Amino acid sequence: MSQENEYGAGQIQVLEGLEAVRKRPAMYIGSTDSRGLHHLVYEVVDNSIDEALAGYCDAIEVTLHEDGSVSVADNGRGIPVDTHEQYNRPAVEVIMTVLHAGGKFDNKSYQVSGGLHGVGVSVVNALSTELEVEIMRDGAVWHHRFEKGEPVQGAFERVRDMEPDEETGTTITFWPDNEIFETTDFTFKTLETRLRELAFLNSGVEISLTDERSEESSTFMFEGGIREFVEYLDETKTALHDDIIYYEDETEGIAVEIAMQATDELQGSIHAFANNINTREGGTHLTGFKTALTRVVNDYANSEGMLSDLDGDNLRGEDVREGLTAVISVKHPDPQFEGQTKTKLGNSEVRGIVESITHEKLGTYFEENPDVATAIISKAVEAARARKAAKKAEELTRRKSALESTALPGKLADCQSRDPSKSELFVVEGDSAGGSAKQGRDREFQAILPIKGKILNVEKHRLDRILENNEVRALITAIGAGIGDEFDIDDARYQRIILMTDADVDGAHIRTLLLTLLYRHMRPLIEAGYVYAAQPPLYRVRYRGNTYDAMTEEDRDRIIEEKCNGNPTQVQRFKGLGEMNPDQLWETTMNPENRVLKRITVEDAAAADRMFSILMGDAVEPRKQFIKDHATDAEWVDI
Numbered sequence: 001m002s003q004e005n006e007y008g009a010g011q012i013q014v015l016e017g018l019e020a021v022r023k024r025p026a027m028y029i030g031s032t033d034s035r036g037l038h039h040l041v042y043e044v045v046d047n048s049i050d051e052a053l054a055g056y057c058d059a060i061e062v063t064l065h066e067d068g069s070v071s072v073a074d075n076g077r078g079i080p081v082d083t084h085e086q087y088n089r090p091a092v093e094v095i096m097t098v099l100h101a102g103g104k105f106d107n108k109s110y111q112v113s114g115g116l117h118g119v120g121v122s123v124v125n126a127l128s129t130e131l132e133v134e135i136m137r138d139g140a141v142w143h144h145r146f147e148k149g150e151p152v153q154g155a156f157e158r159v160r161d162m163e164p165d166e167e168t169g170t171t172i173t174f175w176p177d178n179e180i181f182e183t184t185d186f187t188f189k190t191l192e193t194r195l196r197e198l199a200f201l202n203s204g205v206e207i208s209l210t211d212e213r214s215e216e217s218s219t220f221m222f223e224g225g226i227r228e229f230v231e232y233l234d235e236t237k238t239a240l241h242d243d244i245i246y247y248e249d250e251t252e253g254i255a256v257e258i259a260m261q262a263t264d265e266l267q268g269s270i271h272a273f274a275n276n277i278n279t280r281e282g283g284t285h286l287t288g289f290k291t292a293l294t295r296v297v298n299d300y301a302n303s304e305g306m307l308s309d310l311d312g313d314n315l316r317g318e319d320v321r322e323g324l325t326a327v328i329s330v331k332h333p334d335p336q337f338e339g340q341t342k343t344k345l346g347n348s349e350v351r352g353i354v355e356s357i358t359h360e361k362l363g364t365y366f367e368e369n370p371d372v373a374t375a376i377i378s379k380a381v382e383a384a385r386a387r388k389a390a391k392k393a394e395e396l397t398r399r400k401s402a403l404e405s406t407a408l409p410g411k412l413a414d415c416q417s418r419d420p421s422k423s424e425l426f427v428v429e430g431d432s433a434g435g436s437a438k439q440g441r442d443r444e445f446q447a448i449l450p451i452k453g454k455i456l457n458v459e460k461h462r463l464d465r466i467l468e469n470n471e472v473r474a475l476i477t478a479i480g481a482g483i484g485d486e487f488d489i490d491d492a493r494y495q496r497i498i499l500m501t502d503a504d505v506d507g508a509h510i511r512t513l514l515l516t517l518l519y520r521h522m523r524p525l526i527e528a529g530y531v532y533a534a535q536p537p538l539y540r541v542r543y544r545g546n547t548y549d550a551m552t553e554e555d556r557d558r559i560i561e562e563k564c565n566g567n568p569t570q571v572q573r574f575k576g577l578g579e580m581n582p583d584q585l586w587e588t589t590m591n592p593e594n595r596v597l598k599r600i601t602v603e604d605a606a607a608a609d610r611m612f613s614i615l616m617g618d619a620v621e622p623r624k625q626f627i628k629d630h631a632t633d634a635e636w637v638d639i
C-alpha cells in the first residue's frame with residue numbers, strides 16, 4: 001500500500017469515528033444532559049491525572065470562561081507533536097481525532113482515562129463546536145484547532161520558542177456543542193466536588209477551579225491524600241480516636257490505600273474507588289475490606305473477652321461498620337468494571353489482596369493501639385445490642401399488623417391501581433394539605449399519605465427507636481418494601497414517591513427529614529429514581545381571565561412583564577399547600593400534564609453523606625453555615 005492510500009484510509013476511519021460519536025453521544029459519555037456535559041471536563045482532566053500518576057505533572061487548572069468554554073491546563077510533558085508514522089500527521093492530531101488513541105502512546109502503569117466513560121479526549125473533541133490545544137514541549141509552543149472534531153486545515157503551528165524558565169504542559173480549551181447537549185451551562189459546585197475528590201485521591205497534585213463568570217474559585221492540594229478525605233468527611237462528627245487509621249501496599253502492580261476513622265455516628269460511610277472512579281456499586285475491593293475488617297475486630301474482641309454481653313454471638317459486619325468512615329482506593333493496571341452503571345469493580349484477585357493487606361495491617365494497628373481498638377469494639381457491641389432489640393421490635397410490629405384486618409396505615413388513601421409502575425404515593429405535609437390532596441387527586445393511580453408535624457430525625461436514632469415512630473411506620477408500611485437490610489425494592493407498591501411539602505423553611509426541613517429516612521434506610525428507592533419532590537407554585541398571577549403560576553419570585557416578575565404588560569389583575573401568594581383548594585392543588589402540583597417534579601438523585605454519595613451529617617447531626621455551627629451557603633440555590637434538595 002502506498003503512503004497516500006494509508007493516509008486516506010486513516011482519514012476515513014477518523015471521520016467515521018467522529019461521526020459515530022456525534023450520532024450516538026450517549027454511548028460514549030453516558031448522556032447528553034448536564035451529567036454528560038460535566039463528563040467532558042472529567043474526561044480531559046483524567047488525561048492530566050494520568051500525566052500526574054506517571055509522575056510528570058503536579059498542577060491542573062480548570063477554568064470556566066465567560067463565553068461558555070472550559071480550559072484544562074496541566075504542567076505535564078505536553079501532548080507529543082512529532083509526526084505520527086502510521087497516520088503521517090502530528091501525534092496531537094491523532095490523539096485528538098482517533099477514538100481510544102490516547103493510551104496507546106505511552107505505557108502507563110495505571111491509566112484513569114479509559115476508565116468509566118473513559119473514551120479519550122477525541123470524544124470531547126467530537127462533541128465540541130471548537131477545540132483548541134496549546135502545547136509546550138520540545139522547546140516550543142504549539143497550537144492546533146478543531147471544529148466538531150475535525151482538524152482545521154493549516155491550524156497546526158509552531159507559535160514560538162519556549163522561554164528558558166517556561167514549564168512544559170498542555171492546555172485544552174473546548175466549546176461544548178449546544179446541538180448535542182441539552183444544556184451547556186457548567187455548574188461550579190458539581191465540578192468543584194469532583195475535583196476536590198480527585199485531589200484527595202491523588203495526593204500532592206494541585207487542582208484548581210476558576211469560574212470567570214462568577215469569579216468564584218477553589219484550589220485543592222492534599223499532601224495527606226485519602227487521610228484528609230476521611231478528615232473532611234468527618235469534619236462535623238465526633239471521632240472515637242484522633243488519628244486516622246491508614247495503610248497502603250502494592251501487590252502484583254495493584255496499589256491499595258485505605259484510610260478510616262470511627263465516629264460516634266449511627267451511620268457508617270465507606271467510599272470505594274478504583275482508578276479514581278467512584279465504584280458506587282462496590283466490588284471486590286470493598287468485599288475484601290469488609291470481610292477482613294469484621295474478622296480483625298472479632299479476633300481482637302474475642303481475645304480480650306469483650307463479647308460476653310452478646311450471648312456468645314460474634315459482631316456482625318454491620319455492627320463494626322456503624323459510624324465508621326472509610327475510603328478505599330485501589331489503582332489497577334487493568335480494571336474491570338461491571339454492574340448496571342459499570343461502577344462495580346470486578347477483578348477477582350483484588351478481593352484477596354485487599355483482604356490480606358487489611359488483615360495484616362489493621363491487626364498490627366490494633367495490637368499497637370489498644371485504646372483505639374477498645375473504642376471501636378465498644379461501639380460495635382452497642383450496635384449489636386441495638387440490632388437485636390430492633391429485631392425484636394420489628395417482629396412485634398409484624399405480628400401486630402398480621403392480626404389487624406388491613407396492614408396498610410389508616411391515614412393512607414390508597415390508589416386503585418395495583419401496578420407499581422403506574423402508582424404514585426404523595427407524602428404530604430399536614431392534615432389540611434392532605435385533605436386537599438385526597439380530594440384533588442386522581443384516585444386511579446395517586447395515593448396520599450399525610451404526615452403530621454416533624455417526623456423523627458433518623459440521623460440521631462438507631463433502627464429500634466426509628467421503628468417506634470408512627471409517622472415513619474406508616475410510611476414504611478405504605479411503601480411496603482421493608483426497611484434497612486430487609487428492604488426489597490421489588491416489593492415497593494409505588495414507583496413514584498413524591499414528597500409534597502410547603503415551599504418554606506419548615507417544608508424544606510420536613511422534606512429533608514423524609515429524604516434522610518429514605519436515603520439512610522431505603523436507599524434503593526433513591527438509586528432507582530423513584531423519589532421526587534413536588535414543586536408547588538409560590539404565586540398565582542391573573543390577567544384578563546388567564547391564570548399563570550410561578551415557582552419563584554423571578555418567575556412571577558417575568559410573567560408580570562411578559563404576559564400582563566406589567567399590570568396583573570391579581571397576584572396571589574400561596575403560603576402553603578393547605579391554602580390551595582383541591583382543584584388548584586391538582587392543577588398546579590399533582591396533574592401529570594402540568595406539574596413539575598424534581599427527581600432526587602444521589603450524584604455523589606460522599607457529598608450526600610456529608611450533607612446529611614451536617615444537616616441532621618448535632619453540630620450547630622456547620623449546619624448554620626451550610627444552610628446559609630445553600631439557602632438561595634435550593635440545590636441541596638438534590639442531595
Ligand code: 0RA
Pocket residue numbers: 044047048051074076077078079080095102105106170
Ligand atoms: C501521549 C503521550 C505522552 C503524553 C500524553 C499523551 C499527554 C496527553 C495529555 C492530555 C492532557 N494532558 C496531557 N499530557 C500528556 C507522553 C509523551 C512523552 O513521552 O513525552
